[in-house]
Amino acid sequence: MNLRPLMLPLLFGAAAVQVAAAQTQTLTIQHDEGRTSVPGRPQRVVVLDEEALGWMFALGLGDRVVGLGSSYLTPGDLSGGKLKPGVLGSGFYARGALKNPSFVGSWTTPNFETITALKPDLIVRxxxxxxxxYDKLSRIAPTLGYQESGAGFWQKGLRDLARIFGKQVQAETVIKQAADVNRTNARKLLAAGVFKTYDKVVVLAPFSGNSIWAYSRVRLIDDLKALGFKDGLKVGAATLGVGAQVSEEALLNLSPKTLVVLFPPGGQYDGAEAFLKTAVGQRLKAQSVLYTPEAFSPYSGPLTSIRNSNEVTRLILDKLK
Structure with a gap:
């Protein structure tokens, strides 16, 4: 007798029981704003910034995102509280399977009414x-918060979400992939003799309005250090733990052997073009490369790290040809 037809319903039934058990399991997550009990494998997630969105994308969970917060989006990018199709399918947003999430404000000014109406079972910011x-958001749904200045910032956030969604293997795979890409590109730069010309690096963020920031942690600089560069500029007390505003005098004193990577913020905050027209920008032009991130890109994360490494390596090698 062929027992396979009889066994299939039993197997499918067992799988359904396992999925249901995983979804009802409650996990305790230690994050930078406290300890939070989170239901296993949430179905409706609100992310309040592109960093958290990038973690969801890396785990193949973009379709679980029902609400998206962003400082990049303007009223012209929205229609009826949703992202316009052209925006939804452009830049970093096209990296994952987003299903037309609602706009829920920014990381500084979340729209509590919209978030509540979405009935999320997890909020990440x-x-x-x-x-x-934090207290207001936690009354709506379990909320996890992560500081960029924290040790292993994006790896910690990614691993926590992986644990919640049962995606630990996938998280470790993508973390390793990002590290492997940096190692591969480091060998390319070394073989090309790049470090004989530039042994140090500084990452400058030119904002509209003529303010210049130097990143000291997380935002691109960590990938450049992984490529083999040393710090070319010591910044003062870091805002948000990732960088500080720098003076023109400090920039004019940079060594010619310090590579300057211009890494402008996205959207309306991009001041790279204006900076390059200034006296300081002209002075540093010969030792600078301009790296423009994807539209709506997070500053960090596994997918961003891989793109950073590949694109900046290409820019540097092209400059030295």
Whole structure:
């Protein structure tokens, strides 16, 4: 007798029981804003910034995102509280299977009414010392907060989400992939003799309005250090733990052997073009490369790290040809 037809319903039934058990399991997550009990494998997730969105994308969970917060989006990018199709399918947003999430404000000014109406079972956000609204968000749904200045910032956030969604193997795979890409590109730069010309690096973020920031942690600089560069500029007390505003005098004193990577913020905050027209920008032009991130890109994360490494390596090698 062929027992296979008889066994299939039993197997499918067992699988369904396992999935149901995983979804009802409650996990306790230690994050930068406290300890939070989270239901296993949430179905409706609100992310309050592109960093958290990038972690969801890396785990193949973009379709679980029902609400998206962003500082990049403007009223012209939205229609009826949703991202316009052209925006949804452009830049970093096209990296994952987003299903037309609602816009829920920014990481500093979340729209509580919209978030509540979405009935999320998990909220994920970046945070910083003195940030507000955690209690309000936690009354809507379990909320996890992560500081960019924290050790292993994006790896920690990614691994926590992987544990919640049962995606630990996938998380470790993508973390290793990002590290492997940096190692491969480091060998390319070394073989090309790049470090004989530039042994140090500084990452400058030119903002509209003529303010210049130097990143000291997380935002691109960590990938450049992994490629083999040393710090070319010591910044003062870091805002949000990742960088500080720098003076023109400090930039004019940079060594000619310090590579300057211009890494402008996205959207309306991009001041790279204006900076390059200034006296300081002209002075540093010969030792600078301009790296423009994808539209709506997070500053960090596994997918961003891989793109950073590959694109900046290409720019540097092209400059030295």
């Amino acid at each position: 970046l945070t910083w010392e003195g940030n507000q609204n």
